[in-house]
Amino acid sequence: MIHRLERLVIRHTLRIPAPAGPAGAGEVAARQFDAALMSVGFKLSADALRTLSGLSEGTVVDTAVRTLATVRELVGDHVRHNVYFVDFPANVPDTFEFWTRCLTEALEDRKARPGIIAQLRTGVLNLLTLPSYGSYQHTYEEMLAAHDELLAAAGDRLTVLHLGEPLEAEVTALYLGLAGSSTPLGEEHLADLGVLARHCADGPQPETIPVRENRAVINAARLKAGSAPLLDTVTDVLRLACAVSDGDVSLQQPTRFRTMSRPVRRALLAGLDDVVARAPAKLADVLAHREAFKRLGERLHPHEYPRWPHAAEVFAVARGEKRAYSFDGRVEALFEAGDVTGAVELLKSAPGKLFRGLDRLLRSAAGQEERDAVVAAVEEVAPEVSGRVVLSVREYLHNRAEETGRKRVFVNRGGRAHVTDDARPAVPEDERKRLIAVLDAETARRLPSPERLLVDPDVLGVALPLSGRATAAGLGMRPRGSVSRVDGELLRFFVYWKQKQRVTDYDLSALLLDAEYDTVSWLSYTNLRAVEGEHSGDITNAPDGASEFINLRLGAVQGTYVVPQVNIYSGEQFEEAEESFFGFMLREGEQKGRPFEPRTVRMKSELRGPGRVALPLAFRRAEDGSWHAKWLHLYLKGHPAHNRVEGNQVSVANLLRGIVEREQLTVGYLTGLMANGGTDVATWDAAAVPDEPVTYIGLERPEGLHPDSVVITPENLRDLIPE
Known part of the structure; x- marks a missing residue:
């Protein structure tokens, strides 16, 4: 457990918890540690090197072993990255030439020949049946021998690891930071919060826990530690029930509730009873998750606990035996009656809902008086709205200007995206500008004022991380919509996956688009070589793990956009595979080295979202010729099988247009x-x-x-x- 906590601290903070060990002559070991780190693109800070040098050699070596394992995994160097073409990117053949060679080799194979001839007679040949197609034809060691050593370049990544406080202090600080986050965490960070919460259940706690999903994870840890959970809505109890069943605390996916022990059932029922007793109106919240509450009631058996009658009311509402009038229903009735002013007055009692409904309120307003009422209400309740919502609405209004907004991009919490034309009427421009000024003033009021x-x-x-779900876990990650400059002559993408149970084939591709988002070209297993670069070859089975690469010469790209993507051709989804990640490297023109060199990796992200086409980021050439990355972290639904870059060009182009033309805060x-x-x-x-x-x-x-x-x-x- 201690080592796991140490890994979490390094991964989240890039700090090494101060080792606890005797003083000694650790200078030689510390310098060897520093050199080993540099080989994978990391380095000790001067303070860390100095402190480690004063510890015993054994302490330094133990710290080095654990830290190196963590950072190698962080950058993707914990696995072996082989390539189909042994000396990639050199000598990659023409696609048709390569397929012809595979066919010739198959016809020379006595076992394979009859089946291949039978296919040829039908006029259709399945490449996956060719013995030499899709599997490594050489060992990892043979691939290494085919490549020269990487030449050091000034542009190689060098991430500094700083020395932190002792482990317990670092763990506590990390826990308080994640638990008290004002923005939702991504799935990976939420899982990490669960580990930290169990360890810190009896220690310091954040003053507030603004995000409900975070509260559910912490409540699960408190419940296990024998502490009372923090509950103030019936939905808090539902989320807690999902957490103890290892389900989805965001309530986006249905949870299969486990059989619960009596202490857990009593805690949940007592929590429901207390919430409803204090605020009966909160029964209306049941309606938003009626089916989930029905299933939960089947596990809790509220009829066995008559001392908590208010808890029984929750399930009566879920079954339709008791009526509850939802707040949203009252608002909707006012809209249907055309009473915008009445809707505004009611929504002022729920400031967050007022902010989220601004667009509709402004479009529904019948005249200037009603529009003025909307703006006045925003000014009045703005101090009561969370900073994340204030900023989200500010960003939304900025992108609702009449001359923009031609595409609407919808992204769910898992990163699944789709795009449609925006046919809505424009928001009145005067009110849009007035509201932006109000939100800017409110944000400025809340910001700190450092000297x-x-x-x-x-x-x-x-981009501001208004949701942790807009950033994947990994190295060098940026929130969705962020823009960063790309400096280097060679851009190399990589994907790695390891299947768990079924034969799994992921395909790395790169789509090249012009300024109008029309296809110029692409690189994939169907187009191995082009003016711009090379594909490392198709791997179709990954029982021991597999990698694919695309090498791009940025100066030769005939287009404005480069969109790397990972398509699931067959087998396990990203979330089902044992491991899957994507990243990119940058190299200078004269650098050689292996296909995968950790110190040239600029970004590595886990592939764990829904959908069967992953779009981690895109690259855009500016008018001055420089290249910039725009971070996407998106997934397309795709087809159940056989996804290819040729089949999703239009959907990718439309989605990219919607993202690129949207401006983030x-x-x-x-x-x-x-x-x-x-x-x-x-x-x-x-x-x-x-x-x-x-x-x-x-x-x-x-x-x-x-x-x-x-x-x-x-x-x-x-x-x-x-x-």
Whole structure:
């Protein structure tokens, strides 16, 4: 358990918990540790190297072994990345030439020949039946021998690992940060919160837990530790029941409730009874999840506990035996009656719902008086709305300008996306601008006012993490919609997967589009070689793991957009496979090396979303010729089988148009508000590190900052969202 907690700290914070060990002469071991880290693109900070050098050699070696295993997994170097074409990207054949060669080899194989001839007589040949197609034809060691050593380049990634506090202090800080997050966490981080919550159940707790899913995970840990869960709605109890059944606490997917012990059943029923007794109107919340409450009632047996009559009312409402009038139903009745002013007045008692309904309210308003009432209501209740909702609505209104919004992109919590034309009438422009000004003022009021703020310019294009589900777990990840510059001559994508039970074939492809989102070309197993680059070859079975690569020369790309994608051709879905991840590397033109070199990896993300086509990010060429990445973290539904880049060109292009043309609120937006509010905002200069504490926002924590400085990086960017 201790080692697992240590891995969580390193992965989330890029800090090594201060080792507990005797003093000694660990300098040699520490420098060897540092050299090993550099081989995979990491490095010890000066403080970490100095501290480790003063510990015993055994302590340093133990720390090195655990840390190296963690960062190698973080970058994707914990597995063997082989390629079909042994000296890829050199000598990749023409596709037709390659298929012809595979066919010739099959005809020379006595066992395979009869079946191949039979297929040829029908006029259709299945490539998967050719013995040499889709499987590695050489060992991993033979592939390594075919490649020169990687030449070091100034542009190679070097991620600094800093020394943290002792493990218990780091674990507590990480737990409090995740538990008190004002934005929902992604699935991976939510699972990590569960591990931390069980360990920290008896320790310090956050003052508030704004996100209900986080509260459910923490409540499950509290329940197991014998503490009373934190419940103030009937939905909190439902989420807790899902958590103890290892189900979906977001309530997006149905949970199969387990048989529960009597103590758990009593805790859930007592919680329901207390919530309803204190606020009977909360019975209306049952209607939003009626079927789930019915199934839960079958497990809790409320009739066995007459001392909690209010809990029984919950299930009576779910079964339709007791009526409850929902708040949403009352609002809808007012809309149907054309009473926008009445709807506004009612919604003021639920500020979050008022904000989420602004678009409809403005479009439904019959005249200036009603539109003024909407704006006035927003001004009145804005201080009561969470910062995340304020920012979300601000971003939404910005993209509802009359000249934009031609495409609507819908993304669910799992990252499944689809796009449609936006046929809605425009929001009145005057009111849109007035509301934006109100929301800007409210956000500025909540932002901290540090005496001095230092900002790395590279972080300004990072989108605000208004939902943790808009960012996948991994290395170098950015929230959906973020834009970052890409510096390098060679761009190389990679995908790795390992099947669990069934034969599984994932296909890495890259779609090239022009400025109008029309297809220019693509690279895939059906087009192995083009002017722009090469594909490493198709692997169709991954019992021991498999990798595919695409090598792109950015200067040769004949188009404006490059969209890498991973298609499931057959077998297990991303969430079913034992492991699956995607990433990209950047190299200089003269660099050689293996197909996979960890210190050239700029991004590696887990593939764990719904759908059968993954779209991690896209690349766009600017007018000055520079390239930028726009982070997507999206999944298309795709077909049940045989997904190919040729079959989803239109849907990918439409989705990309909707995402690219939408502007996200970024770190630059918040720092601009802070500067306008009087904060001294300056550009970070590594050559002039201040002696006093500062607030720093950047992509990585720099060395030399005062220990009392506040540091915001992508790992804790959620802390920048005002409450």
